[in-house]
Amino acid sequence: MAYLDILNLQKSFGANRVVRDFSLPIDKGEFVSLLGPSGCGKTTVLRMVAGFETPDEGAIRIEGRDVVPLRPNQRNIGMVFQSYALFPNLTVAGNVGFGLKVAGVAGAETRARVAEMLELIGLPEMGGRYPFQLSGGQQQRVALARALAPRPRVLLLDEPLSALDAKVRVRLRGEIREIQRRLGITTIFVTHDQEEALSISDRVVVMNGGVADQVGTPFAIYNQPATPFVAGFVGALTPIEATVVDPRAGTVSSGGMVMHLGRALPMAAGTVVPIALRPESVRLGREAGREIVLPATARAVEFMGSVIRIRAEAGGQSFLLDTFNRADAPPPQPGEPVEISFSGRDVIVIGG
């Protein structure tokens, strides 16, 4: 049985149905991200787990026990907020020790635990400082230590990195994951940044309009998107509309071009299926093993450093493709004729 079991949650604000039939079993020690666009209900799900909102229907079980009737301060769930929410009147040590003090833990034990937590977040010398004397990244680390100090059963983080600048964000997400692994704490992490979700999670839940569109490992979410929304939201791709030619042989056609996917399809011949190509599956020029070669015209070239993203147009269809930067091979200019190639085996069948 799952350690944290979210079952059929429903939540409306007035006539606005914000969360619909949301279920998610989470194993002990698992790191799960809720990913989705603004307003899709991520925070609302998290707040229901924390106890700040009451679900209209459904259950939230921790170790088999429904926590919905419990008040937030009875749930023993740690929470980290986007705005840090440190107590401005308390020192770092006071903040980290707050939960222990509330629980009536003895002074000496609290001090030891606070020191341990500050060591864990890499700020052992900062106990005497006030929150305003810390950088944003340090404040968020203190907030993490504060949430972890009372040994919560579950850790919830609501866009904890959104207020930080890009470099700190990447470093801190690695640290959060590292600390989470070391403590083995069951964690739900909310973000609207797909790279963040894919890079640190055991599993990702892609939410859309209050519904969990897909739950899966980052690899599965990226490579086998269950819906057009997931395909479009996670990563960049070229959507193509194709018609199934021979489902058993796995052939589809689009605009006169026939692709052999190398796997059987569950649809009947003649069905229109949404397929897509990730930019990294499409190459500039010919390459062995990429049997489909199309003459195209470069339309836009985006130099991103190690990778160059090119938009090329072939037969009225535009393709995104990524190539690695090479100092001796400058990218094509917009308007230049190019050849692109890909393999039918790399084609993603959305929902298939």
Add this chain to the structure above:
Amino acid sequence: MTRPAAWVALVLGLLYFVIPLWGMAEFSLRMRRGVYSLDAYGSVLANPEFQRTFGFSVLMAVVTILVGVLLVVPTAYWVRLRMPRLRPVVEFITLLPLVIPAIVIAFGYIRLYNTGSWLPLTGTAGGANVLLLMGYTMLALPYMYRAVDTGLASVDVRTLTEASQSLGAGWGTILGRVILPNVVVAVLSGAFLTFAIVIGEFTFAALLDRPAFGPFMQRVGEDSAYEPSALAVIAFAITWACMGLIGLVTRTQKHTRAGA
């Protein structure tokens, strides 16, 4: 307005306040013929009735502040947290004491709680003190509420509350250890204003016949010449000290709260 005109207006305004004050202070020093002296002050301070009434009013002020804080901080907090749409209504209610004369309220109290009523508070000194406390708390309400509410505006009440709750804190802990410490500057400025109001208050004290400082000042004014001026200067000094303390507290506390 042009710059010189603004200066002229400022100076005129200052003179308007300063000349009577100056005249009063100067007069209070002239008790001894021909030389300036603090005789009037000595006489006032040595008056046992001064000590008694002043002590009474200070005590009333302290209790008023305590009651005010206990009433206003949780109310303002709750309104901000759970009933933000009611904020204008509550604010309006707290402003009512500014438009309802104290004398009306005092008569209301006396009618409601007289010796023949269901709760004869005016019959005993203790009961009358309770009524006085109620009156003072009400007089202080607009200042206290505004101060605390402004203080609450500068902290993220909702998120701090949720952070405390997720750490296991109940309402008492949240109010006492999180909310109150973060609005302590605001509470203090409200407290000093309350102190100044209570020390100089006359209407309630006189109508409820309490031995407070306000009525004492008035009696002294009837009986003697120099002492009333000395008393007025003392009262002014107390008020100004309160104002100064507000400024001081606000300034010294600022650095521990920046970036909240």
